[in-house]
Amino acid sequence: MALPHQKQSLQFLNKPLGLVALLALMTLQSCKHEKKIFKSECDIDKDFKTINFKQLMDSLDDYDQQYIEISGKYEEDKGISALVSDSLFTDSSTGNALWVDFSQDCPLYLAGTHQGLFEYNDGQFTRINNKEVTLRGVIVLRNKGKNDQYKATIERVSLVKL
Numbered sequence: 001m002a003l004p005h006q007k008q009s010l011q012f013l014n015k016p017l018g019l020v021a022l023l024a025l026m027t028l029q030s031c032k033h034e035k036k037i038f039k040s041e042c043d044i045d046k047d048f049k050t051i052n053f054k055q056l057m058d059s060l061d062d063y064d065q066q067y068i069e070i071s072g073k074y075e076e077d078k079g080i081s082a083l084v085s086d087s088l089f090t091d092s093s094t095g096n097a098l099w100v101d102f103s104q105d106c107p108l109y110l111a112g113t114h115q116g117l118f119e120y121n122d123g124q125f126t127r128i129n130n131k132e133v134t135l136r137g138v139i140v141l142r143n144k145g146k147n148d149q150y151k152a153t154i155e156r157v158s159l160v161k162l
Contacts, residue, residue, distance in 0.1 A: 035162065036110060036162040037110070037111045037160070037162075038110055038111070038116075038117040038126075038159070038161075039111055040106040040107060040108050040157070040158040040159070041106075042105065042156055042158040043067060043138070043156060043158045047067065048067045048068055048069040049066065049067065049069070050068070050070075051063070051068050051070055053070060053072045053086070053087070054085065054087070056068065056098075056139075060141065064139060064141040064152075065140065066139055067136070067138050068136070068137070068139055069134060069135070069159070070134070070154070071086065071132065071133065071134045072084055072085055072086050072098075072132070072133070073085070073130060073133070074100065074128050074130070074131055074132075074133045075097075075130060076129045077129075079146055080146070081100045081101070081102070081145075082097045082098065082145070082150065083098045083100050083133070083135060083154065084096070085097075086132050095149070095151065096151065097150055097151070098139075098150060098151065098154050099144070099146065099149075099152070099153040099154070100135065100137075100154055101143070101145075101153050101154065101155045101156075101157070102118070103155065103157070105156070106157060106158050108157070108158075108160055126162075128162060133160055134159070134160070135159065135160060136158050136159035137154040137155055137157040137158060138154070138156050139154060140152060140153045143155065
């Protein structure tokens with residue numbers, strides 16, 4: 001004996017709008033953004049302290065020459081390579097941002113491949129501008145970035161997680 005609720009619960013599939021809604025939901029579920037992780041062999045023997053952006057900026061002096069992992073929004077343009085807070089409630093001016101100094105000494109490759117972060121692949125460059133990223137590197141207070149506009153620099157970037 002069939003239960004009447006089973007028949008009713010799938011009736012929406014007989015209607016075109018219900019079928020379209022189900023297909024749209026399935027499509028959205030299959031389009032989840034896969035994280036890309038670019039790594040370098042630099043500083044693999046170092047311990048990185050994970051810290052949030054606000055905490056780092058509030059106590060920047062305590063992190064000079066320290067290896068950290070931090071997340072934020074990466075901004076690039078002509079003469080700009082900066083990590084800013086991804087919070088809507090935090091000032092993201094250059095005075096409250098980190099200069100990001102990618103080094104040729106620490107080439108970054110997509111994990112498990114020879115595809116570099118700054119290489120031309122599949123008809124385009126990897127886009128990181130205005131994206132939330134996680135970076136690993138060393139904080140250097142004496143380096144204030146281009147025109148000394150930034151509070152500090154994150155150097156020797158050895159991980160970029162998109």
